[in-house]
Every structure is written in C-alpha cells, then in structure tokens.
Amino acid sequence: MNTNNAMVRLQKACKEKSPLCIGLDTDPSYLPESVISRFPSPAEAVVAYNQGIVEAASQYAACCKVQVAYYEAMGLAGMKAFSDTLKLVRGSGMIAISDVKRGDIADTAKAYARAHFSGDFETDIITINPYMGFDTLEPFVEAATAADKGIFVLLCTSNPGRDDIEKLSLTKGGTVLQAVGNRLNELANRFGVGEGSTSPVGAVVGATAEEDARALRDAYSRIFFLIPGYGAQGGAARVAATLLDNAGGTVNSSRGILCAWKKSAELADKREAGTLTMSDIVGAAEKASEAAMKDLQQAFAALKA
Numbered sequence: 001m002n003t004n005n006a007m008v009r010l011q012k013a014c015k016e017k018s019p020l021c022i023g024l025d026t027d028p029s030y031l032p033e034s035v036i037s038r039f040p041s042p043a044e045a046v047v048a049y050n051q052g053i054v055e056a057a058s059q060y061a062a063c064c065k066v067q068v069a070y071y072e073a074m075g076l077a078g079m080k081a082f083s084d085t086l087k088l089v090r091g092s093g094m095i096a097i098s099d100v101k102r103g104d105i106a107d108t109a110k111a112y113a114r115a116h117f118s119g120d121f122e123t124d125i126i127t128i129n130p131y132m133g134f135d136t137l138e139p140f141v142e143a144a145t146a147a148d149k150g151i152f153v154l155l156c157t158s159n160p161g162r163d164d165i166e167k168l169s170l171t172k173g174g175t176v177l178q179a180v181g182n183r184l185n186e187l188a189n190r191f192g193v194g195e196g197s198t199s200p201v202g203a204v205v206g207a208t209a210e211e212d213a214r215a216l217r218d219a220y221s222r223i224f225f226l227i228p229g230y231g232a233q234g235g236a237a238r239v240a241a242t243l244l245d246n247a248g249g250t251v252n253s254s255r256g257i258l259c260a261w262k263k264s265a266e267l268a269d270k271r272e273a274g275t276l277t278m279s280d281i282v283g284a285a286e287k288a289s290e291a292a293m294k295d296l297q298q299a300f301a302a303l304k305a
Contacts, residue, residue, distance in 0.1 A: 004148060010125070015248060019296050020250070024064050024254075032271070034275055046071075053286070058093070060293040065097040066082065068099065097127070100127060105132060106139065109138075113126075113140050113143035128140055131154075137151075141201060145200055153202070154180075154203075156177055156216055181219060185220060187201045199223070202226060204226045216243065217246055225249030226252065230256075237295045260285050264284045
C-alpha cells in the first residue's frame with residue numbers, strides 16, 4: 001500500500017492540525033442578497049465565498065467536503081463553480097472530499113472514478129454508495145489505489161431514516177450495516193493496514209447516533225471515518241469525539257460554518273440594514289470554524305482523560 005495515499009494524508013492532517021472538515025455545500029441562499037447582488041451570477045458569488053472561507057479558515061481544518069448537488073443545481077455555471085472550488089481547496093494544501101455518493105457497476109463505475117480522480121473535477125477522495133452490491137466497490141478501489149486517492153463508503157449515515165435499511169436484519173445473521181462494515185474490514189486487511197496508518201477505503205459514520213458510537217468505533221477500529229451530522233444536524237461533540245478514536249476521522253460541519261453570519265450578534269445591525277459584505281460573512285465563517293475546531297479538540301481530550 002502506498003503510505004502517501006489521500007486517506008493517509010488526511011489521517012495525518014487530522015492528527016497534526018485538526019479533525020474539522022469544512023463542508024462547502026454552498027447554496028446561493030446561504031449568502032445574503034447584499035453579497036449575491038455584487039456578482040454577475042450566484043455561482044460566481046459562491047466561488048468567491050468558498051475562496052474566502054478556504055483562505056481564512058484553512059488553519060482550523062484538515063479538509064473540505066464539497067457536495068456536488070448544490071453545484072449541479074446551478075447548471076453549467078455551477079459545475080464550473082464545483083471545479084473551481086475543488087482547485088481552491090487542493091491548492092490550499094487541504095484535502096478535497098467530493099461528496100458525490102456514486103455507486104454503479106463495471107465500466108460505469110470506472111467512468112465515475114475517472115470523472116472525479118482526474119480532469120476538470122479532480123478531487124482527493126469521493127463518497128461511494130455500496131447498495132448496488134459490493135462488486136461495485138472494486139472499480140473505485142482500483143482507481144483510488146492507482147491514483148493515490150481515497151473513497152468513503154456509506155456505512156452509518158446521519159439522516160433520521162437511516163434505520164430503514166441500515167439496521168435491517170439479514171437471514172444469514174447481522175444487519176445490513178454490519179455486512180457493509182465487514183466488507184470494509186476485509187478491504188482494510190487487504191491493504192495490510194498497520195498501526196498509525198489506514199487504507200484508502202474509509203467509511204461514512206454519522207455523529208447523531210450516540211448509543212451506537214462506541215460500538216461502531218470499536219467494530220471498525222482500523223477504518224478512518226468521515227463523520228457528518230455534527231453541528232446543524234444535531235450531533236454532539238462528545239459523539240464525534242468517540243468516533244474520532246482508534247483510526248480517527250474527520251468531522252464535517254457545513255451550515256454551522258456557511259451560515260454563521262445569520263446568528264452572529266456582531267452582525268445583527270448589518271443584517272437588519274441589508275448591508276452585509278463578503279468580508280463580514282467570511283469573518284463569521286472563520287470564527288465558527290475556529291470554535292468548531294476547539295469544541296472537537298476539547299471533547300476528544302475529555303474522552304481520553
């Protein structure tokens with residue numbers, strides 16, 4: 001295994017700098033009209049906001065997660081914004097995670113891998129949906145290995161309806177979640193993961209299921225986690241901290257950072273007057289990023305005390 005693949009580099013950055021992942025799931029509605037109106041298009045305003053956040057908050061985070069849906073919704077201009085945002089993140093030295101949740105068979109999977117591991121939408125790590133079968137993971141694993149990239153496979157998500165499928169019992173025993181997790185453990189064994197390292201295959205594990213956090217972290221102790229659900233989705237720092245144990249992980253915060261200006265007491269008058277500037281909202285995002293980093297670090301320190 002190449003010990004410099006994107007997942008290993010992310011694991012190292014999370015240990016050395018911060019476990020925070022900034023979610024650049026930037027919908028134009030997350031920007032005030034006084035800012036949007038200064039740009040030729042909403043997509044250009046989004047890129048400018050993303051750039052400001054990357055430049056101001058990169059000291060507090062190891063990576064950024066870019067959810068493609070928000071960019072697809074803006075059409076062709078949005079897809080250019082997606083490409084530009086990935087370049088900004090990777091150019092800053094942070095790891096870029098493209099939240100695309102791809103999952104398909106054979107040559108189609110290979111095409112998806114080419115689309116996101118090279119070319120206009122090149123990224124470092126992508127999210128994968130395994131529910132068309134475990135054979136669909138193989139083309140992504142092969143492509144990630146060849147290009148020193150990584151994949152995060154959906155395991156335990158953060159949405160309220162996750163139990164509709166993930167907790168279903170199988171006739172052969174166990175649950176759907178456990179079947180996926182067992183396959184991920186097999187992949188980790190294939191890569192000969194040792195102490196202080198990880199395979200290019202990680203898992204998405206939400207921070208909202210407190211009762212499951214310790215069991216999940218111990219069951220998949222050598223797998224690096226992408227942890228959504230912290231912050232605006234209601235996940236507590238103590239749950240995220242539990243999931244950061246063992247092989248570690250990165251904790252995503254999107255709206256809590258992107259929309260921090262909406263709750264800033266310092267910006268109340270400007271919000272009321274409709275005079276917010278790009279500098280104002282980037283500053284609020286920077287403060288929220290620092291606060292999230294400290295919250296996670298303190299929760300993890302308390303867990304290990």
